[in-house]
Amino acid sequence: MKKVVLLFLSALLLLSSFPFIASAEGMTVIAFGDSITAADKWQKYVESAHGIDVINAGVGGDTTNSARSRFKRDALDKSPDIVIISLGINDCAIDMDRYVSIEDYKANMGYFIDECKKVGARVLVNIPTPVVDEQYLTRHEAEPFEPYGGPNGIVALYAEACREVALEKNVVSADLNAMFLATDDYTKYFPDGVHPSDTGYKMYGEAVADVFERLWLGDINDDGSIDQYDYILSRRHYFGTIELDEKQLVRADVNCDGEPDIYDYILISRHYFGTYTLLGH
Numbered sequence: 180m181k182k183v184v185l186l187f188l189s190a191l192l193l194l195s196s197f198p199f200i201a202s203a204e205g206m207t208v209i210a211f212g213d214s215i216t217a218a219d220k221w222q223k224y225v226e227s228a229h230g231i232d233v234i235n236a237g238v239g240g241d242t243t244n245s246a247r248s249r250f251k252r253d254a255l256d257k258s259p260d261i262v263i264i265s266l267g268i269n270d271c272a273i274d275m276d277r278y279v280s281i282e283d284y285k286a287n288m289g290y291f292i293d294e295c296k297k298v299g300a301r302v303l304v305n306i307p308t309p310v311v312d313e314q315y316l317t318r319h320e321a322e323p324f325e326p327y328g329g330p331n332g333i334v335a336l337y338a339e340a341c342r343e344v345a346l347e348k349n350v351v352s353a354d355l356n357a358m359f360l361a362t363d364d365y366t367k368y369f370p371d372g373v374h375p376s377d378t379g380y381k382m383y384g385e386a387v388a389d390v391f392e393r394l395w396l397g398d399i400n401d402d403g404s405i406d407q408y409d410y411i412l413s414r415r416h417y418f419g420t421i422e423l424d425e426k427q428l429v430r431a432d433v434n435c436d437g438e439p440d441i442y443d444y445i446l447i448s449r450h451y452f453g454t455y456t457l458l459g460h
């Protein structure tokens with residue numbers, strides 16, 4: 180009898196956390212970046228997948244240095260819930276005055292993330308997309324890039340630096356660099372060597388949309404906190420007694436290995452008990 184009552188109570192508790200709401204709806208989402216962000220062709224994929232409007236705060240030619248001076252006005256002062264940060268390609272222009280050293284790039288990215296956290300905004304970092312040397316070098320001097328094996332060699336270093344900052348700051352990232360390089364020929368998606376084609380932007384937008392749900396990693400029942408209800412849902416999914424929807428599956432896979440399983444529900448439980456911090460928290 181006791182068991183039945185307990186089961187009934189736990190079912191009630193689970194039900195009380197339904198129905199699910201679409202978390203991002205009504206939230207202020209800002210995309211802070213350079214011309215690749217400003218081009219605006221990627222964001223419809225994120226908007227339609229998550230029922231949101233993205234405020235585009237992309238400025239062509241921006242490096243992390245030049246973007247710092249407008250970060251407060253264009254991002255922080257808008258009371259953002261979510262900030263998507265996409266910078267780095269212009270920082271790599273070692274032949275130009277606007278070049279930003281890799282140390283300064285990391286410091287600036289860290290600054291953007293820290294400031295977002297201070298105002299309570301969640302952060303999604305886009306790892307810089309690759310460039311195509313041949314087209315890129317029609318507008319830049321080749322020699323300064325030679326020690327790096329060409330422009331995309333230096334972009335690879337900044338992409339790695341960006342991954343390191345995201346990891347260190349424990350924020351969600353979309354590895355657009357790795358995504359394009361994993362295709363059979365990434366160069367066809369960057370007709371001018373830097374900016375994606377329409378197809379490239381579709382891949383870009385869909386990749387950002389895919390990781391977007393990770394901003395709520397662990398909060399499977401979408402009630403704004405990560406607690407025993409999430410742990411129970413995760414566990415029940417693992418044992419096959421409930422089915423999670425597509426977005427819940429992303430949230431349940433807290434170690435982001437593509438499989439919501441026993442390791443994830445242990446991590447959710449550890450996060451709840453304060454012995455582990457989930458990504459993005």
Ligand SMILES: [Ca+2]
Pocket residue numbers: 397398399400401402403404405406408409
């Ligand atoms: Ca929850």
Ligand SMILES: [Ca+2]
Pocket residue numbers: 431432433434435436437438439440442443
């Ligand atoms: Ca997993």
